[in-house]
Amino acid sequence: MTQVPLPPPAATRDAPPCFVLDGQNVPFQPGETLIQAAHHAGHFIPHLCWSPEFAAHGSCRICTVKVNGRASAACTTLAAPGQTVENKTGELNAQRKTLLQMLFVEGNHFCPSCEKSGNCKLQATAYEVGMEGPHFEEFYPDRPVDASHPELLLDFNRCIVCELCVRASREVDHKNVFAIGGHGIGTHLLVNSPSGKLADTSMASGDHAAAVCPVGVILHKRQGFSVPIGERRYDAAPISETAQDDTP
Amino acid sequence: MIPPVMPHGPRKLKLATVSLAGCFGCHMSFLDIDERLLQLIELVEFDRSPLTDIKEIGHCDIGLIEGGLCNAENVVVLREFRAHCKTLVAVGACAINGGLPAQRNHLNLGTILNNVYGSRTGLRAGSAIPNDPELPLPLNQVHPIHEVVHVDYFLPGCPPSADAIWKFLTDLMAGRTPQLGHGLMHYD
Numbered sequence: 001m002t003q004v005p006l007p008p009p010a011a012t013r014d015a016p017p018c019f020v021l022d023g024q025n026v027p028f029q030p031g032e033t034l035i036q037a038a039h040h041a042g043h044f045i046p047h048l049c050w051s052p053e054f055a056a057h058g059s060c061r062i063c064t065v066k067v068n069g070r071a072s073a074a075c076t077t078l079a080a081p082g083q084t085v086e087n088k089t090g091e092l093n094a095q096r097k098t099l100l101q102m103l104f105v106e107g108n109h110f111c112p113s114c115e116k117s118g119n120c121k122l123q124a125t126a127y128e129v130g131m132e133g134p135h136f137e138e139f140y141p142d143r144p145v146d147a148s149h150p151e152l153l154l155d156f157n158r159c160i161v162c163e164l165c166v167r168a169s170r171e172v173d174h175k176n177v178f179a180i181g182g183h184g185i186g187t188h189l190l191v192n193s194p195s196g197k198l199a200d201t202s203m204a205s206g207d208h209a210a211a212v213c214p215v216g217v218i219l220h221k222r223q224g225f226s227v228p229i230g231e232r233r234y235d236a237a238p239i240s241e242t243a244q245d246d247t248p
Numbered sequence: 249m250i251p252p253v254m255p256h257g258p259r260k261l262k263l264a265t266v267s268l269a270g271c272f273g274c275h276m277s278f279l280d281i282d283e284r285l286l287q288l289i290e291l292v293e294f295d296r297s298p299l300t301d302i303k304e305i306g307h308c309d310i311g312l313i314e315g316g317l318c319n320a321e322n323v324v325v326l327r328e329f330r331a332h333c334k335t336l337v338a339v340g341a342c343a344i345n346g347g348l349p350a351q352r353n354h355l356n357l358g359t360i361l362n363n364v365y366g367s368r369t370g371l372r373a374g375s376a377i378p379n380d381p382e383l384p385l386p387l388n389q390v391h392p393i394h395e396v397v398h399v400d401y402f403l404p405g406c407p408p409s410a411d412a413i414w415k416f417l418t419d420l421m422a423g424r425t426p427q428l429g430h431g432l433m434h435y436d
C-alpha cells in the first residue's frame with residue numbers, strides 16, 4: 001500500500017525559511033537581504049554604508065561575507081533557503097581590516113582630535129577587526145572644512161563616502177542637501193548650494209542628515225565633549241554588541 | 249601578575265625607547281605603569297631611553313618608538329633603531345599615522361616657517377627663520393614611521409594607556425603575539 005505523506009505539523013508549516021550564518025539558522029522574510037535578516041535575528045555583520053532604515057548602498061564592502069563559498073556583499077544579497085553564509089572568519093576579517101586600512105589612509109583620520117572619537121563607526125569597526133595600524137602609505141589629502149553654518153560643522157577630512165547623509169537628507173528630510181561627486185579616488189561629498197557652502201542650504205540642526213553620519217564629518221557646534229572620552233558608546237561596549245541599538 | 253615565560257632564558261631583555269616627533273605623552277603613559285616598573289626591571293635592561301640618558305642605541309631586543317618623522321634627524325634615529333632592534337614597535341598615534349604633527353601636512357612648510365619666525369606680530373626687527381647648522385632640517389610633511397622602516401608591531405593610542413602598554417609588553421616578553429582587545433585598543 002502506498003503511504004500518503006503526512007502534512008508537516010503546524011509550527012513547521014508556518015515557520016519562515018532560514019539560511020545558515022556561521023552555523024546558526026537565521027530566519028528571513030522573502031525580499032530581505034542577508035544583513036537585514038541577520039540584524040533582525042541579533043547577529044552582527046560588520047558594515048559602514050548600510051543602515052537598517054535605508055535601502056542598501058553596497059559601496060563600502062565591509063559587510064562582505066561568503067555565501068556558499070562565494071564572496072558577496074551581505075547588504076545587497078537576498079537571503080534564500082539553503083544558503084550557507086560565513087561571516088566571522090579570520091579570512092573575512094583580514095579582508096575587512098585591509099578595506100578599513102585603505103579608508104583610514106585615504107582620509108585624514110586623526111582620532112585624538114576628533115569629537116566623534118568613541119562614537120565613530122569607522123573607528124569601532126577597526127577595533128572590532130583588530131586594526132593596530134594603517135599598513136599603507138598615508139594620502140594626507142587636502143580637504144578644507146566648511147564651518148559656514150551657524151550650528152553645524154562639516155569636516156570633509158573624515159568622509160568615507162557612505163552616502164548616509166545623502167539618503168537621509170533626500171528620503172527623510174526631503175531636502176536633498178548633499179550629493180556625491182567625482183569618480184574613483186576623487187569621489188567626494190558635495191553640498192547642494194550655489195556657493196557649495198552648507199550655510200546656503202536649508203539644512204537645520206535637527207535634520208536627520210545631521211545625526212546619521214557614522215564618522216566625524218557632520219558635527220553639531222558647541223557640543224564638543226559633552227560626553228567625555230572614555231564614556232562614549234563604543235568605549236562601553238564593542239560595536240558587535242551595540243549594533244542592535246541602531247534599529248530605527 | 250603571572251610571571252611571563254621567558255623563551256630567551258634568564259637573560260634580561262634589552263629595551264630602548266625614543267621620542268621622535270611626539271609630545272612625550274607615550275613615555276609618560278609608560279611611566280604610569282607605576283609599581284609594575286619594578287617587575288619590569290627584573291625582566292628588562294634599559295638601553296637608550298630618557299630613563300638612562302644613553303645617547304646612542306646598542307643592540308636591543310625591543311625598541312619602542314614614540315612620535316613620527318618631522319625632520320632629518322628623526323629619520324636617522326629611526327634607521328638606527330631599526331638596525332639595532334630585533335623587534336620594533338610603533339607606539340602611539342604619531343608613530344602610527346603622524347598624529348597631531350601631521351595635521352600641518354596640507355600647509356606649505358615655507359609659509360608656516362615664515363609666518364612664525366618672519367612676519368608674525370611681536371617679532372623683533374630682523375627676525376628670521378632659524379638657520380643654525382645644528383638644527384635638523386624639517387621635512388615637507390610629517391610621516392609615520394612604517395613609511396620608512398619595517399615596523400613589527402603597532403601599539404595605538406594617544407597615548408596608549410598604561411594598562412595597554414603593560415599588556416603589550418608582557419605578551420611580547422612572554423613570546424605571545426600582543427592582543428589588546430576591547431577596552432585597551434584605543435586610537436584616542
